[in-house]
Amino acid sequence: MKKLLGTTLICASLPFAAFAQEKPESIKIGIATFLTGSASVFGVPARDAADLIVKNINEAGGIEGVPVEVSYIDEGAGAETLTSEFRRLVESENVDVMFAAISSGNCTTIAPLAEDLQVPNFLWDCGTQRIFEEDDYKYVFRTQANATPEMLAAVLYLLQEKPDFSTIAVVNQDYAWGRDSWDIFSTALKAMKPDVEVVGEFFPKFGSADFSTEISRLQGLRPDVILSTSWGGDLDTFVQQASQRGLMNSSTFVLPLAESSLERLGSSLPAGHIVGARGDHYFLHPARRDDQDFKDFVDQFQESTGSVPIYSVFHMAQAFAALEAVYARAIEENGGAWPDEDQLLAAMEGLEFQGYGNPITIREDNQGIEDQLMGTSVQSGEYPFATLENIVIYDGDDLTAPVGEDSIEWVGSLDSSFAESAGSETYEN
Amino acid sequence: MNMTLFILALFDGIAYAAQVFVVALGLTLIFGVMRILNIAHGSLYAIGAYLTVTLTGVALAAGAPPLLTLPLMLVSAVLIGVILGGPIEWLLLRRIYDKPEVLQLLVTFAVFMILEDVQRLVWGSQPYFQAAALQSLGNVTVFGVTYTVYQLILLPLVALGLLIGLRFFLRHTVIGKLIMATTEDREAAQSIGIDADRVFLLTFIVGAALAGLGGALASPTTSILPGMGADMIVLSFAVVATAGLGQIGGAAVTALMIGLGRSFAVYIWPEAASLVPYLIMVLVLLVRPEGLFGSPSARKI
Numbered sequence: 001m002k003k004l005l006g007t008t009l010i011c012a013s014l015p016f017a018a019f020a021q022e023k024p025e026s027i028k029i030g031i032a033t034f035l036t037g038s039a040s041v042f043g044v045p046a047r048d049a050a051d052l053i054v055k056n057i058n059e060a061g062g063i064e065g066v067p068v069e070v071s072y073i074d075e076g077a078g079a080e081t082l083t084s085e086f087r088r089l090v091e092s093e094n095v096d097v098m099f100a101a102i103s104s105g106n107c108t109t110i111a112p113l114a115e116d117l118q119v120p121n122f123l124w125d126c127g128t129q130r131i132f133e134e135d136d137y138k139y140v141f142r143t144q145a146n147a148t149p150e151m152l153a154a155v156l157y158l159l160q161e162k163p164d165f166s167t168i169a170v171v172n173q174d175y176a177w178g179r180d181s182w183d184i185f186s187t188a189l190k191a192m193k194p195d196v197e198v199v200g201e202f203f204p205k206f207g208s209a210d211f212s213t214e215i216s217r218l219q220g221l222r223p224d225v226i227l228s229t230s231w232g233g234d235l236d237t238f239v240q241q242a243s244q245r246g247l248m249n250s251s252t253f254v255l256p257l258a259e260s261s262l263e264r265l266g267s268s269l270p271a272g273h274i275v276g277a278r279g280d281h282y283f284l285h286p287a288r289r290d291d292q293d294f295k296d297f298v299d300q301f302q303e304s305t306g307s308v309p310i311y312s313v314f315h316m317a318q319a320f321a322a323l324e325a326v327y328a329r330a331i332e333e334n335g336g337a338w339p340d341e342d343q344l345l346a347a348m349e350g351l352e353f354q355g356y357g358n359p360i361t362i363r364e365d366n367q368g369i370e371d372q373l374m375g376t377s378v379q380s381g382e383y384p385f386a387t388l389e390n391i392v393i394y395d396g397d398d399l400t401a402p403v404g405e406d407s408i409e410w411v412g413s414l415d416s417s418f419a420e421s422a423g424s425e426t427y428e429n
Numbered sequence: 430m431n432m433t434l435f436i437l438a439l440f441d442g443i444a445y446a447a448q449v450f451v452v453a454l455g456l457t458l459i460f461g462v463m464r465i466l467n468i469a470h471g472s473l474y475a476i477g478a479y480l481t482v483t484l485t486g487v488a489l490a491a492g493a494p495p496l497l498t499l500p501l502m503l504v505s506a507v508l509i510g511v512i513l514g515g516p517i518e519w520l521l522l523r524r525i526y527d528k529p530e531v532l533q534l535l536v537t538f539a540v541f542m543i544l545e546d547v548q549r550l551v552w553g554s555q556p557y558f559q560a561a562a563l564q565s566l567g568n569v570t571v572f573g574v575t576y577t578v579y580q581l582i583l584l585p586l587v588a589l590g591l592l593i594g595l596r597f598f599l600r601h602t603v604i605g606k607l608i609m610a611t612t613e614d615r616e617a618a619q620s621i622g623i624d625a626d627r628v629f630l631l632t633f634i635v636g637a638a639l640a641g642l643g644g645a646l647a648s649p650t651t652s653i654l655p656g657m658g659a660d661m662i663v664l665s666f667a668v669v670a671t672a673g674l675g676q677i678g679g680a681a682v683t684a685l686m687i688g689l690g691r692s693f694a695v696y697i698w699p700e701a702a703s704l705v706p707y708l709i710m711v712l713v714l715l716v717r718p719e720g721l722f723g724s725p726s727a728r729k730i
Contacts, residue, residue, distance in 0.1 A: 205703035
């Protein structure tokens with residue numbers, strides 16, 4: 001009888017034993033970011049941010065008392081190197097969580113690999129909306145928005161600020177992002193303002209160093225609005241050349257990714273052009289700029305790098321904020337004990353966390369819901385580069401395609417009433 | 430396409446061709462004389478741009494007038510040729526002239542990779558932009574379209590000047606004739622007392638300086654950032670291969686073809702604009718594998 005009772009007690013205690021994970025010595029994180037090539041203008045500041053954040057976390061005692069270790073993979077080395085390094089970090093270095101990647105092309109490669117390797121992976125910066133619309137994932141999460149709300153916010157802001165425009169042209173980079181973002185933007189625009197005429201579509205090659213011919217052609221076409229979802233050096237060059245040749249005086253530019261170029265562009269970006277922030281990322285975020293943690297982070301980043309933080313920096317901060325939040329939630333739901341992987345994954349659904357913008361929620365399809373900040377450039381003289389005025393922050397939930405719906409079909413089904421129904425907050429400067 | 434658009438496309442094509450030609454000129458000179466396909470040419474182009482931006486920044490900070498930044502481009506080019514080009518030839522390339530071509534490619538590619546890292550080490554990964562030289566020359570309006578004088582007039586003039594100057598140098602100066610003689614037959618040239626090593630060194634310095642000058646000339650019009658060298662080397666190779674390796678005049682004609690082809694594509698068929706330079710290359714090489722101006726050579730099989 002005693003033996004039976006003992007066996008029963010041991011069996012009964014097994015489930016609890018399984019939950020009683022020991023705290024690890026460290027949380028190992030692998031981060032994919034561009035450290036070489038033209039995209040390093042995003043990737044290096046993000047790496048700098050990660051170093052800074054990890055230092056701060058560890059100085060404060062780690063995540064739930066466990067220090068953080070990071071390893072980096074250079075996305076600039078190509079997709080093959082990225083996947084083999086990703087595999088090596090997971091299988092040989094036993095990383096606990098991966099943050100990958102910046103490139104949408106790399107994210108579509110990495111997502112199924114993370115699923116195969118059963119490692120939690122945060123899509124920390126890439127924009128393609130296709131990831132969770134075309135597949136279901138258990139291990140893959142996006143700690144930011146996707147391209148759909150980013151483009152919809154630009155359309156809504158354009159319609160609000162310049163409702164009477166009738167012609168538009170696009171100059172996007174000739175690769176997946178340039179094409180897909182135009183697809184979303186133009187579909188939404190046609191749905192909400194069907195009378196707009198697209199007078200020119202230009203897709204210069206990715207990394208183009210010269211837009212002179214496109215600028216000449218645009219000066220001849222004289223569109224009311226010129227959209228460019230380009231980023232990094234391409235966007236800098238395009239804006240610089242357009243500014244030098246007076247194109248920015250005759251057309252309104254819509255630049256949904258230009259928050260990351262403001263400082264580099266200096267005085268080249270004149271007042272009156274529409275700038276987006278890929279999320280609500282701005283070093284003068286109107287709702288956060290007076291918060292002490294926000295100010296401290298911006299100051300620290302500026303001090304260590306000499307530059308103001310851009311959206312890739314804030315996206316990196318969001319990934320770490322998500323990590324801290326999910327461990328806290330999983331531990332709480334596990335009665336204070338260290339969680340196992342399944343408990344960690346379960347805690348991701350509905351997770352709310354806050355980086356240095358408005359709070360973000362991870363939806364049931366693992367997509368992050370993030371608000372979108374848009375503004376108009378102004379050369380106020382306070383900084384040696386353009387800042388933003390007439391800032392509007394759109395509710396990310398309203399701008400993201402519902403779970404299970406295809407973004408292109410969804411934005412195509414919208415009409416002009418959507419502009420009024422979408423939630424937003426307006427700030428003077 | 431009406432006449433106005435035709436003329437505008439012509440202007441755009443010529444400006445683009447001039448920029449590409451200056452870089453391709455150095456590449457084709459080095460191949461023509463030394464039979465080396467110098468992949469590091471792309472890095473020399475990029476560092477030429479970085480150096481110009483740095484020197485320009487220093488000069489402007491010291492109160493120099495913006496126009497003075499134009500001669501600084503020549504200074505950068507000479508520095509690239511002497512400080513980088515000279516040691517690359519002297520320390521590396523002269524050890525592998527008689528080695529298989531694939532080794533030459535690997536060595537110059539290795540130099541390219543090293544210089545890319547040197548460039549990142551010195552200038553970091555942030556883009557630079559310095560348009561003082563371009564702004565100092567102002568703009569001109571043609572048929573309602575504003576062009577910069579720098580791109581519309583100065584760049585084509587520089588390219589034309591380099592073409593004429595280099596051809597004159599090679600055909601009508603003693604050093605140029607020594608280079609031509611060494612190009613024709615290195616052993617025979619050495620047998621009559623020409624110091625081929627010195628000729629090769631000089632040629633590589635001039636070729637490297639032209640790469641640096643290409644970067645210097647590009648610097649006021651574009652963002653200087655990591656990766657720019659790789660982009661330019663691909664386009665330069667397209668020009669040089671289409672022209673026929675080592676053909677200086679051919680490089681000029683091909684750069685013009687590629688520039689105009691790309692420009693007219695933007696006006697007529699924008700979707701194909703990125704493709705046109707490579708389409709021209711493929712079509713030419715299918716018909717003339719030795720290039721437009723190259724001559725067929727016997728090959729052992």
